Amino acid sequence: MEEAQVPLLASNWRPIVLCGLLLASKVWQDLSSWNVEFSTIFPQFTLVNINRLERTFLHHIHWDLYISGR
Secondary structure (H helix, E strand, C coil): CCCCCCCCCCCCHHHHHHHHHHHHHHHHCCCCCCHHHHHHHCCCCCHHHHHHHHHHHHHHCCCCCCCCCC
C-alpha cells in the first residue's frame, strides 16, 4: 500500500487482497493457481477483471514481487 500510495478502503480492499493472494501464489508455489481458477473461487470477479486487476496491481508496485519468507 505504501509503494502504490493507494489507501485501503471498504470499496477496494477485496480486489487488493485478491491480487495479493494471486501474486503470492504465483511467486511462492511451484505449481500456482491460474487466474481462471481464482475467478471460479471468487465469482464476483470475472477472468477479464482479474487479469486487469493483476496488470494494474503489478504496475502500481513497479513489478517488485519480492516477498520475504519471514
